[in-house]
Amino acid sequence: MDIKYYPGCTVKTSARNYEASAIAALRYLGVELSELEQWNCCGVVHTLSTDDLMKQLAPIRVLKHVEQCEEREEVVTLCDMCYNTLSQANRLVKDDPAKLKTVNTFMECDDSHGGYTGTVRVVHLLQVLRDTIGFQAIKKKVKYPLRGMKVFPYYGCMLLRPGEVGIDTPEDPTIIGDLMRALGAEVIDDPVKIECCGSHHTVGDRSIVFERIERIIGRARSKGAEAVVLSCPLCRFNLDTRQQEDRTIELPLPVFYYTQLMGVAFGLDEAVLGLNEHRIDPRPLLREIGYQKKGEYGRITT
Amino acid sequence: MIKITTRRPASDLVERVAELSGQSIFACYQCGTCSSGCPFIEAMDLHPHMVLRHLMFGMEDVLTSKTIWVCASCFMCAERCPRDIDMARIMEALRQVNLRENVDHIKISHMTEAELEGVPQIALVAHFRKNTG
C-alpha cells in the first residue's frame, strides 16, 4: 500500500523524529508513506471569522494540489494541527460552493490545473492505523510487546474538536489507548486526556502552559503512568520541553509519539526512532522495563 | 428597583460579534457549562459565560478583557454548549474587533531569542495568527 502524506512545517523541523518513526513503523507494516511533491504551510489554526476567506487559501491550496496535481482522493497528515486545519477548511468549502468558487478564482493564476472541487478526504495517520490496517493486524506484527509499560494516552484538542472533524468520541477517545493495548502496553486513563496543553501560549506566556501541564502530568502520575503517549508536535513540545523546565514537577514523565512506541514494539532500530531528541530522555524507562539496545530492542529474558 | 426595558443596547458590538462569529449571542441561557469546562479559567478575568452576558448588555469591557487573549480556541466549550453556541468563535470575533483597528496584541520585534528557542513552527504561527492582524 502506498499513502501520500502532508508533512507540514513542524514535522520537517522540530518533529522530524515523528516523521522518521512513522515512516519506519508503517514500512514495517507494509505501507509506504510518501511525501506530497509540493505543499505549503496550512496556516496552523482554522480561522474562526466568517468573513476571513483569505486564511482558507493556504489549506485549500494544499487540497487542490492533492486533487488536481497528484490526482489522489486522500491525504494523510501526521500533525494534529494540520489535520484539524485542513479538515475544517475542506468542510467549509464543501458546504459552501460560493466560498469555494471565490477561493478557486483567487488561485487561478497558480498553475494550469483546474480549481479544487472538494473530493479530497483528509485523514490522520491514526485513522489509517485503526481503519485501514486495523489494530488486530498490528497486534499480530508485534515482536516485543510493551508488557509492563504503563502509558497515558493524551489526546489534547485538535484530534477531537470540533466534533465534526474529530477522529474519535470527543469526550472519551480511545484510539491511541487501543493502539497501545495492541502493542501490549497497560493503558492509564484519565479525563484530563482531552484537556488543552496550553497550545500557542508556550510562546507568549509559559506560566499558562505550566499550569496546564502540572495538572495533566499530575493526574497521569497519580494514576500510575510511567510515560505519556501522544500525536501532536505542539503537545509534545509543551508536555516534554516545558515539563522539563517546570521546576515544580519533580519526577518528569517521558513523552513518546505513538509511532515511536510502535517502533519499539516492532523491534526497529532505536536510532531511527529519534528517542534521543526529546528533552526528557525516554530511554531509561525502556531499559527499566527490560528493553535494551542491541541494534534492535530485545526483552531481557534472564 | 430593577427596570425592564425594551431599549436596545447602546453599543453595536453585539451585532458585530454576531456577524463575525456567525453565532447567536442571545441564544445563551447562562448555564455556565462553557466556563465549567474551560481549561484556562484560572488565567481569565471574565469567565466565558460572563463574556456573553456582558455582550448581551452591550458592555464593551469584553474588548479589553484578558479572557479573549487567553482563550486558546480549544473548542471544549463549543463541544459542550447545550445551546450549540461556539464560544471559541465569539472569542475570535472579539480579538478580531481589536486587531482590525490595526493594533496588534503582541510586538513581534520585542520577542527575545530565549523566548523563541526551540519553539515549533506551529506554536509560532498559531501565536501570530491569534495575536496580530
Ligand code: SF4
Ligand atoms: S454553555 Fe452555552 S448556553 Fe451555557 S452559558 Fe455557555 S454559551 Fe451560554
Ligand code: SF4
Ligand atoms: S475555546 Fe476558549 S473559552 Fe472555550 S474552553 Fe477553550 S479556552 Fe475556554
